[in-house]
Structure formats: structure tokens, C-alpha cells
Amino acid sequence: MGVSSLSIRNFVDSNFLHFNAGELKKAAESLTQFIDQGGKIFITLAGAMSTARLGKTLAPLIRTGAVAGISCTGANLEEDIFLLLAESKYESINDWRSLSGQDDFELLSRQLNRVTDVCIPENEAIREIENLILPLWKSSSKNKKSYLPHVFFYQILLDSQLNFDGNKNDSWVLAAAENNLPLFVPGWEDSTMGNIFASHVIDSNVNPDIILGGIHYMTELAAWYETQNSQLAFFQIGGGIAGDFPICVVPMLNQDLQREVPLWSWFCQISESTASYGGYSGAPPNEKITWGKLSVETPKFVIESDATIAAPLIFAYLLDY
Known part of the structure; x- marks a missing residue:
């Protein structure tokens, strides 16, 4: 039986009509129009999106010039590079829901760090980056x-001597480094490499003051935001500090510094959290109006879905795959 070929954009337009699918389509259409009119996207990454291989669509999107900046967790920063250095050494766990405690202990004994259904190899990924970055910290x-x-991660990626095990075209951090993309990593110390850095501080190998922290990221973000000439779409994947931190730069500039900067011009969040449960991180779109982050007129979308499914679809839609 013959099957007609549809691009992802055409498939979404034809089949994603209602409910969360319909919301995804509306957001993708709106964001495409926003970019076509000269706007750019500010993307925030929470969760384990890098290990979920979001780089396969995010990296090419960065290379189009449509992305103005990214805020991410320390885990998403490092895990993209883990893949780049040791992809062939990763192990997938097909029946991960059936694992026993003993099964997981055996993975630990093999130095495999599990993230749901895939394991990151300790030596080939984590310790390899430690070996590469420690001389920079010491210097x-x-x-x-x-x-x-x-900045240290950008430096090791741009080193021509680095051997890539994974496909460099799938690395969003490499694409960001090559394009000198503004990157903001609030709470970086809450990451594997942040823990490793702390261990070297304790061992007196490095000075803790060489790493600038969250306040420095906010001042950098504020200076960057004030220089932007394009309207900015705020595309939030998940919740937490990766999204909550950067969206606050606007009320900080307008309310605390009494300056006049535009609000975020477009907003979408992919999340499965429910605000009334109390565990929701940040605020729903209309609530953000009360905090001076969005306006009444700002296009707003909330896709209550799995970000590992929804985000690649939207990025592929923007790329017209």
C-alpha cells in the first residue's frame, strides 16, 4: 500500500487539531510567524532534555540564527557534551520499569549512571570532561x-584537538559555542561537573572564586537584554530555575532599576505540572502578567505534554522538516 509523504510541518497542520495537539500546532504556527516577522527565540531547558537528544533539532535551529539565547540547567549543559564525547559507550535499558534495586546497583558497579532508560558512562563521559576541563580551572x-x-565548556569544545565520538551536528552546545550564543546557566553548581568542581576546591586544586555565579549571570543577562533589537519569544521547556531565572530579568530592569525595556513578546511553556498542586515552578502565563513579565496582548501557549515529544516536534516544524 502506497503511503503519501508528509513533512512534519504538514503532518502537524493536518493532524494536530485539538487539545494538547491543537495547542502545539497553534504554538508552532504562531512561533513560525513570529520568526518570519523578524523575532527571535530565547529557549530555556530544564529536565534531561540533552540526554533525550534534543540537540538533533535544537542544534540545527541554532545554526539558522533563529535562537537569540539559551538558559539551561548545569545538567543539560554537561549532558549534551557527555553524548558528544562518548555516545557509543551509552547503554540503553529497554525494560527499565522492571529494574530491581539490585539491577541498578549492578549498573553502579559498572560505572553506568542511569537516566530513566539510558546510562551515561562514568569514565568515558564524565571523567573525560573532568580531565579536559581541570587544566583550564587550574590555569x-x-x-x-x-x-x-x-565559558570553560565552550573552550574545550572549540579546542581543535578534541575527539568527538558522537555526531557533532547533533550537539546543541557545540552549535552554541561555534556561534558564540549567549548562554546562561543559573544554579550550575547543582550538576555533576559542579560537584566535581567543588571536590577540587575541597582538595585545594582550584580556587572557588574562578567560577562566577548566579548574580553574575543575571547582570550579564540584563546587559544582554537591553541591547536586543529584535522581539524575543520566551520558549520554556519544563520548569525550574532554567525558566524562572531568566524571565525575571524584565521586571528586575523595569521595576527594580526603573528602566524601560519591552516585556517578553511571545510565550510558550511545555509542562505537565498543575499550578493548583503547589509544586508548579514559576507561574501560569496570565499570572506572569501580575509580575510584569508578560503583557495582556502577549501570545501565550501552554502545552501540557511530554517535552521530549513536543519540543522536537515544534523545532522540526520551525525547521520545516
Whole structure:
């Protein structure tokens, strides 16, 4: 039986008509129009989106120039690079829901760190990055130079001597580094490499002052936001600090500094959280109006779905795959 070929954009337009599917279609259509009119996207990444291979669609989107900046967790920053260095050493767990405690202990004994249904190899990924980045930390300590955390990661990625095991076209951090994309990583210390950095501080190998923190990221974000000439869409994947931190730059500039900057011009969040449960991180779109982050007229979308499904579909839609 012959099957007609549909692009992802055409498939979404034809089949995603109601409920969360309909909301995804409306958001994708609206964001496409926003970009076509000269707007750019500010993306926030929570959860384990890098290990979910979001880079396969995010990296090419970055290379189009449509992405103005990214805010992410320390885990998403490092886990994209883990894949780049050791993809062939990852192990998938097909029946992960049936694992016993003993099964997981055996994975630990093999130095495999499980993230739901896939394991990150300790030596080939995590310790390899430690070996690459530690000399940079030590050099900065010796020279009394301080940098934002992601700068060190950009440096090791742009080193021509680095051997990639994964497909470099699928690495969103590499695409960001190559394009010198503004990157903001609030709470970086809550990550594997942040923990490793702390261990070297305890061992007196490096000076803790070489890593600039969240306040420095906010001042960098504020300076960056004030220089933007394009309207900015705020595309939030998940909740938590990756999204809550950067969206606050607007009320900080307008209310605390008494400056006049535009509000975020477009908003979408992919989340499965429910505000009334109390565990929702941030605020629903209309609530954000009361905090001076969005306006009444701002296009607003909430896709209550699995971000590992919805985000790649929207990025593919924007890329017209």
C-alpha cells in the first residue's frame, strides 16, 4: 500500500487539531510567524532534555540564527557534551520499569549512571570532561581569572584537538559555542561537573572564586537584554530555575532599576505540572502578567505534554522538516 509523504510541518497542520495537539500546532504556527516577522527565540531547558537528544533539532535551529539565547540547567549543559564525547559507550535499558534495586546497583558497579532508560558512562563521559576541563580551572586559579561556568565548556569544545565520538551536528552546545550564543546557566553548581568542581576546591586544586555565579549571570543577562533589537519569544521547556531565572530579568530592569525595556513578546511553556498542586515552578502565563513579565496582548501557549515529544516536534516544524 502506497503511503503519501508528509513533512512534519504538514503532518502537524493536518493532524494536530485539538487539545494538547491543537495547542502545539497553534504554538508552532504562531512561533513560525513570529520568526518570519523578524523575532527571535530565547529557549530555556530544564529536565534531561540533552540526554533525550534534543540537540538533533535544537542544534540545527541554532545554526539558522533563529535562537537569540539559551538558559539551561548545569545538567543539560554537561549532558549534551557527555553524548558528544562518548555516545557509543551509552547503554540503553529497554525494560527499565522492571529494574530491581539490585539491577541498578549492578549498573553502579559498572560505572553506568542511569537516566530513566539510558546510562551515561562514568569514565568515558564524565571523567573525560573532568580531565579536559581541570587544566583550564587550574590555569584560571593560577592567573586569578574568573569566568562564567559555561565559558570553560565552550573552550574545550572549540579546542581543535578534541575527539568527538558522537555526531557533532547533533550537539546543541557545540552549535552554541561555534556561534558564540549567549548562554546562561543559573544554579550550575547543582550538576555533576559542579560537584566535581567543588571536590577540587575541597582538595585545594582550584580556587572557588574562578567560577562566577548566579548574580553574575543575571547582570550579564540584563546587559544582554537591553541591547536586543529584535522581539524575543520566551520558549520554556519544563520548569525550574532554567525558566524562572531568566524571565525575571524584565521586571528586575523595569521595576527594580526603573528602566524601560519591552516585556517578553511571545510565550510558550511545555509542562505537565498543575499550578493548583503547589509544586508548579514559576507561574501560569496570565499570572506572569501580575509580575510584569508578560503583557495582556502577549501570545501565550501552554502545552501540557511530554517535552521530549513536543519540543522536537515544534523545532522540526520551525525547521520545516
